[in-house]
Amino acid sequence: MDIQSQYLIIENLNKNFGAFQALANISIEINEGEFVCFLGPSGCGKTTLLRCIAGLEVQTSGSIIQNRELISDLPTSQRDFGIVFQSYALFPNLSCFENIAYGLQSLRWARKDINQRVEELLSLIGLSEHTAKYPSQLSGGEQQRIALARAIATSPNLLLLDEPLSALDAKVRVHLRQELKNFHRRLGLTTIMVTHDQEEALSIADRIFVMDGGRIMQSGTPEEIYLNPKNPFVANFIGMTNFIDGKVSSSDSIKISEKHITIDGHGFQKGEKVRLAARPEGIQFTTKKNKKTFQGKVKDIEFLGSFLRIYLETPIIPNRLMIADKPMFGNADTSFEIGDSVNFTMSSDFLNVYKCDH
């Protein structure tokens, strides 16, 4: 990786709240112009990390370097960033114009320049006609865009987004997700977004940092994260996953309840106990019954539009139901009802192998 392009470097960052460790030795690098997401369940430390970058929380130890300058000891007001919060925090008593101009006025810009800049921003976000309105007169999506315009009005070099879409309706959210992405493409602004919504992160980010318990569990492109989750947490958090216990029988095969399944280069020793993570879409139903197929009994079927979600009782996952997604218009001869016995295979493309930790 080219050292020049590393815009933000975080080294060994720790943050404790009393006895609770919110961030544990975080070290990450973010490239100039990149759109990254901090993704994780609530309480994983993603917002704390963002707030440390902004100087709104003070790290217990570690350093943050932005644009080759050590910023971790600078107060918020001396750092270079714009921020959009989940609540937008628009000033209710100021009009849209005044909200966007808020930062410019304190920089003592000339009135003419302020007007020009605000109008430019309003047209960029497509809300030129709302100049004089108060935030409460706008929809949630419009408020979000005003907050975005306010954040970038002073032309910061880093944009921080703290769950900016989670207060919106599902439809608006998907639409604004696209807008945010276009926006980023046009401005090329280094952007960090915090979110707990994996779909959002997968669809928008260049790179995702999956977090849990104050640690980075994995970083990588959306494809890498989805297809090759490095650990069971990521496999389970991103998308749906069935965990299956197995035992390594050779360098390219794993035994699951008396059946062998071929997986190349899993990297475990023969005889080792492992956990397999199987994606629901990697489970294929078949009418044939042979030594490669597994058996199960259909306990429930959910209709989810383009596919059916099948809940299976199967000996390979004791005490829990296996989830399998079956395309609506797939193989016609494998239709079945609740209570039917079925055969299925598992595609190794959708299988990942982990060390068994119990």
Add this chain to the structure above:
Amino acid sequence: MMLGSKFKSLSSDKSDRIGKLLVVGYLVLFFCFLVLPLFALMSKSMQNADGVFVGFENFAAYLQDPALFKSFFHSFFVAVVSTIIVVTLGFLYAFALQCTCIPFKGFFRIVSLIPLLSPSILAAIALVYWFGNQGVMKELLMGQSIYGPIGIIMASVYWTFPHALMILSTSLSLSDARLYEVSDALKATKLKTFFTVTIPGAKYGIISTTFVVFILVFTDFGVPKVIGGNYNVLATDIYREVVGMQNFQMGAVISIVLLIPALFAFALDQYSRKRQASQLTSRAVVYVPKPHKLRDRLLLSYCLFIAVLVFLMLGMAQFGALVKFWPYNLSLTLKHYNFEVAGLGWSSFYNSVQMSLYAAFFGTIIIFIGSYLIEKMRSDKSLRDVLQMIALMPMAIPGIVLGLAYIFFFNMKENPLNFIYATMIILVINTIVHFYTVSHLSAITAIKKLDPEFESVSLSLKVPIYRMFFRVTLPVCLPTVFDIFIYLFCNAMTTVSGVIFLYSYDTTLAAVSSIHLDEQGDVAGAAAMAMLIVYISFLVRGIHTIISTVLLKRTQAWRNI
């Protein structure tokens, strides 16, 4: 590269530094004007007349004096009886306003709040005209004297009624409609619903009201002074020991005897308020009462009855002030408004208005900024916690105790703040401290409603917090700021207990004058002065309403769209 070690302190924002300085400033002020005076009071209680430390000797002397000790039970008795009556009457009234379909609710609400605008002694004076030795309805007492527990209890019920009503109304307004629907669905009778839904829902409100009214009556000075006769209570004992007998040590001892039950009741009240706060979930549905003929008629007559009583008290005080020579010559005159006693006349009225304006103006600024610091400062959590704790203290401290503590502390020759003694400044400061807590809590409530990220946004845009405070925080909270102003003004106009020891010849106050006029036998003059306070409070409240409607229309336009 391990640059940020935990030993390295973060260079702070200018806003943070200003905030920290202010927090320390507030702590210093609270120390000078609350903590140290109370400390002076306590040390005084353990000294003899020559200022030598004697431990608990004074307390032992107090316990051995049956006359003094009796006052404790007197105070306790009138407080308990008044509390029972006020909570019962107030609950019925609040129930009528919140949970029934009686007409004229707005009118009844305003009427019930009228006693807040008058000094507590107004009720005592009115009662003298009704039931005193020459009272019109003296026979109703069947030979009992109004001067004593009966008078104290009646007047106390009058002036504490609005305090009880405000808390009870709030707690009844929090009732969840779904509970009533469930009760209906389970075929419970109206009466059963009342006892299983309404009363339990208002439980903490009732408990809180009990403590608040108890403290108010237990520590009140004005009413027992005017109508108590020979029935001594703790507050009048303090006054007599200090002003009459110059026995400051015994005054300090009785103050502490008065303070302890008040602190205890205050702590219990805080506890029950916390329980109440967690009761209402955000998913609760507001209860909308349905008409019920019998209940509504009964409660309408009840409300009318209470309203008539309020007007009878107010009307009698005004009538008494206008009558030439009660009860022999009932023709009307304005001569009682001449206040011929030196130092107790119009000048005291102007002093009061001036003092109240100062207290309201400076108090509002100090209280609002203080609440903002406690709620929004980012660092120094422990300092802010101390500040918050101290800000709650004044509510627990009886005015007369605070006043006495001020004498002890500021009258000391070696105190560098001695220069404020016997000036307008000490009256203003005492009043602000005395009424700090309620205003502080309403400011905190308003500030809590602001988005917690406003400060973060401002800092990220390089706008200092103090500029944001004037641009956003203050304008958004303006309605609350106005409310605090008027609350402080009305209380400063009517307060007696806090300032009775602190005024000088040049700074007599209207409510205090009213007491002294009564003391000198000029009951009509006392009534006239008390009514002047009512009128100025009405007037200022009226101006306040006009200004705030006009101003709020301009600054709060964003609210009503």
